[in-house]
Each structure stands twice: as C-alpha cells, then as structure tokens.
Amino acid sequence: MTLENAENVVLNAPPINDFPGEYFAQHDEDVRVLVDHFPYMEISSPEQAAKMVVLELGAGVGMHSGLLSGHFGRVLATDIFKYTALREGTFAAHVASEHRRHGFPFHAERIDFITSSAMDLILRDNVADIGVSINTFEHIPDPGAALKEMLRCVKPGGYLYIQFDPIWTADTGSHFLNYVPEPWGHLVYSEAEFVAKMRAAGAEEYEVASFTDGINKRRYAYFQQMLAYGEADGRFTVVSKTLPEHWWGVVDPSHTSHPFLQEALHLGYTEQELMTRGMRWILRVS
Numbered sequence: 478m479t480l481e482n483a484e485n486v487v488l489n490a491p492p493i494n495d496f497p498g499e500y501f502a503q504h505d506e507d508v509r510v511l512v513d514h515f516p517y518m519e520i521s522s523p524e525q526a527a528k529m530v531v532l533e534l535g536a537g538v539g540m541h542s543g544l545l546s547g548h549f550g551r552v553l554a555t556d557i558f559k560y561t562a563l564r565e566g567t568f569a570a571h572v573a574s575e576h577r578r579h580g581f582p583f584h585a586e587r588i589d590f591i592t593s594s595a596m597d598l599i600l601r602d603n604v605a606d607i608g609v610s611i612n613t614f615e616h617i618p619d620p621g622a623a624l625k626e627m628l629r630c631v632k633p634g635g636y637l638y639i640q641f642d643p644i645w646t647a648d649t650g651s652h653f654l655n656y657v658p659e660p661w662g663h664l665v666y667s668e669a670e671f672v673a674k675m676r677a678a679g680a681e682e683y684e685v686a687s688f689t690d691g692i693n694k695r696r697y698a699y700f701q702q703m704l705a706y707g708e709a710d711g712r713f714t715v716v717s718k719t720l721p722e723h724w725w726g727v728v729d730p731s732h733t734s735h736p737f738l739q740e741a742l743h744l745g746y747t748e749q750e751l752m753t754r755g756m757r758w759i760l761r762v763s
Contacts, residue, residue, distance in 0.1 A: 495575065496540070496572075496575045496579070498579055500540070501540070501575075501576075501579045501581055504540040504541055504544060505544060505581060507541060507544075507611050507612070507640070508541060508544040508545060508548070508611075510640070511609065511611070511638055511640075512548060514638065514717070514759060517636075517716050517717050517759045518607065518636040518638065518716075518759060519636070520607075523548070526548050526549055526550075527548070527549065527550050528550050529549050529550055529551075529606040529607055530549070530550065530551045530552075530553065530604065530605045530606050530607075531545055531549040531551070531552050531553065531605060531606065531607045531608070531609055532553045532555065532600070532604070532605035532607070532608045532609065532627065532630050532631060533545060533552055533553060533554045533555060533609050533610070534555055534595050534608065534609070534610035534613055534623060534626075534627060535555070535556060535595060535610055535611070535612070535613025535616070535617070536554035536555055536556045536560075536590065537556055537560070538560055538568075538572060539554060539560065539569065539572045539588070539590065540572070541609075541611055542554040542588050542590075543572065543573065543576045543581060543582060543583035543584075543588070544576075544581060544582065545609065546582060546583060546584040546585075546587040546588050547581075547582035547584065549587070549607070550587060551587050551588075551589070552587055552588045552589070553589050553591055553600065553604070553605060554588055554589065554590050554591065555591045555592075555593050555595065555598060555600075556590075556591075556592065556593075557592070557593070557594050557595065558592070559590075559592040560590070561590045561592075569585065569588075569590060570585075573585055595610075595613070595617050595622075595623040595626065596617065596618070596619050596622035596623050596626060597622075597626065598626045598629075598630055600630045601630075602629055602630065603630070603631070603632040603633070604630050604631075605630055605631050605632065605635065606631070606632060606635050607631065607635055607636055607637075607638065608627040608628075608630065608631040608635070608636070608637040608638070608639075609637075609638045609639075610623075610627070610637075610638070610639045610640070610641070611640050611641070612640070612641050612642060613641060614639060614641040614700070614756075615641045615642075615643065615644055615645060615650075615692060615693060615695070616691055616692060616693060617693060618693050619693075620693065620695060620699075620700070620703060621703050624637075624639075624703065624707065625712075627639075628707075628712055628713060628762055631762050632762065633762050633763060634761070634762065635761075635762045636716070636759060636760065636761055636762065637713070637758070637759070637760040637762065638757075638758075638759055639756075639757070639758045639759075639760070640755065640756070640757040640758075641755055641756060642724070642754050642755025642756075643754050643755055644695070644696075644697060644700070644750075644753060644754070644755060644756065645663075645692060645693070645694045645695060645696060646661075646664065646696055646697055646741075646746055646750040646751055646753070647727075647751070647752075647753065647754045647755070648660035648661055648727045648728060648729075648732045648751070648754075649728050650663060650664070650692075651663035651671070651688060651692070652687070652688065652692060653675060653680065653684065653687075653688055654728075655678075656674065656675045656678040656679070656680045656684075657671060657674045657675060657678065659735065659737050660727065660729070660732040660735050660737055660738070661732075661735075661737040661738060661740070661741045661751065662674075662737060663688075664737075664741045664744065664746060665737050665740045665741060665744070668689065671688070672685055672688065672689065675688065696746075696750055697747075697749060697750035697753055698750070700756060704718065704758065707760075711763055712762075712763055713760040713761060713762055713763055714760065714761045714763065715758065715759075715760055716759040716760060716761050717757075717758070717759040718756070718757065718758045718759070719755075719756055719757045719758075724753060724754050724755045724756060724757070725752050725753060725754065726752065726754060727752070727754075738751065
C-alpha cells in the first residue's frame with residue numbers, strides 16, 4: 478500500500494474509539510504463539526528477551542506493539558501511516574489506556590512509533606535483534622522488498638518471525654467475507670463486481686479502498702519462491718516454516734462444498750493455494 482492509499486483508507490475510516498475485548502484476545506494469541514517459538518530464535522528466558530530490540534513491521538494501531546513491549550526491551554513499531562497523529566495526537570495514549578482497560582501491558586517508554594514504508598525503512602543497518610511481522614505481508618505491495626529491509630535492519634545472527642493469514646487465495650483472502658460471504662468470491666468475481674457487492678452490502682468507501690488498494694493479491698507460489706531465492710542467495714537460513722498441510726483449510730467447513738471452489742480451480746488456481754490459509758516463517762539472518 479502506498480502512503481496515499483494508506484491515508485485514503487485510514488483518514489476516511491470512522492474514529493477509532495474503544496477496542497473490543499475479542500480484538501485484544503486475537504492479538505494476544507498472536508504474540509503468545511510468537512513467544513512459544515522463542516526457542517527457535519535462541520531466546521531462552523524472559524530476561525534475555527527483555528534486553529532485546531525488536532523491529533515490528535506493520536504495527537498498525539499498536540495492538541501487537543503494546544503486547545510486544547511486555548516481552549522485549551524496546552519495540553521499533555513501524556507503519557506507513559502515522560497513526561499517532563490521530564485523535565489530535567493523543568492516539569498512542571488512547572491505545573495505552575485501552576490496553577490497561579483490558580488488562581494487557583503497554584510500556585510506552587519501550588515503544589517507538591516510526592512512520593516508514595516497510596519497503597524502504599528509515600532505520601539504520603543492524604538496529605534490531607529480532608524482526609517481527611504479524612498479518613502484514615499479505616498487504617505490502619512488494620513483500621520481497623520488505624523482507625530485504627527486515628534483513629538489513631536486523632543484526633547478523635538475529636532472527637525474523639513472519640506470520641500472515643489469510644493469503645489472497647484463501648477462502649477469506651478478500652478480508653471482507655462480512656460483505657461478500659461467498660468463499661473465494663474475490664477470485665471468481667471481477668474486482669468491479671466484488672466492489673459493487675461490497676457497496677450493496679453496506680461497505681464504507683474506506684473499506685472498499687482497503688480491498689482495492691490494501692491487499693497485494695500475491696499468490697502462494699510467489700511467497701514460496703521469495704523464501705527459496707532468499708535462502709539460495711545466502712541472505713538467511715530457514716529455521717522453521719509451516720508446511721501447507723499445517724495451515725490448511727477453510728474458516729467454515731461448508732466452504733469446501735461451495736461451487737466457487739470448483740470455479741476457482743477452473744480459473745487456474747491450484748487446490749494447494751486455495752486451501753492454504755497462511756504462513757509462518759522463522760529465518761536466521763546471515
């Protein structure tokens with residue numbers, strides 16, 4: 478997403494007020510899974526993590542940032558849009574209060590919110606010990622460039638933790654099943670048809686912009702090639718990655734019998750990419 482598109486999405490969205498408890502629960506689960514993978518990244522204790530600097534790519538409204546601040550000594554929370562300017566500059570304080578209201582940590586003194594494109598970070602080389610990106614790589618226009626930037630900013634011998642779900646070709650890859658409930662509808666309908674259905678179902682224009690401009694539409698093979706090429710070039714070593722069958726499936730069992738699954742197959746999509754929901758990689762920086 479370009480800065481212009483990000484501003485179109487965020488500035489036209491309704492004011493961000495209270496965050497629901499289930500929103501926190503999902504983000505908390507994301508970070509819990511990250512912590513469960515600490516052994517893969519040679520993090521053996523909370524004390525060790527507390528001394529580390531983490532680069533967060535795609536911080537958004539800071540939900541993961543606050544939770545990460547409960548584990549790491551410093552969080553470089555980067556995003557293309559300057560969310561901290563919202564609510565007349567009080568947005569960060571509001572997010573902190575929402576964390577506390579729901580009983581989650583938010584150590585403001587450990588978090589630096591940085592406005593920067595994931596594909597061209599305004600950070601020096603080797604600034605972080607760990608790089609983390611959660612549910613962002615399906616949005617970045619050029620994920621390969623973003624990966625290159627993470628590798629530049631994380632010290633040699635450090636680790637990247639990259640997780641994202643859903644990918645474009647998943648049953649819910651549109652991110653807007655609430656407006657267009659047909660699984661894989663975003664693959665079967667043209668973009669114009671899909672947008673028309675969103676609007677007919679009551680979608681706001683910022684949501685339409687998020688669909689048209691905020692998802693990179695990269696397919697499964699692209700991400701697999703990106704990983705293979707990077708490892709072959711010696712830029713990193715793959716420590717762990719989810720196999721397709723480990724992140725395989727649909728959000729609703731009825732989707733597997735929906736006619737759009739066969740429609741998508743006839744359009745040339747493979748069963749593997751249609752049934753792969755997401756990916757998780759842990760990479761050791763060379």
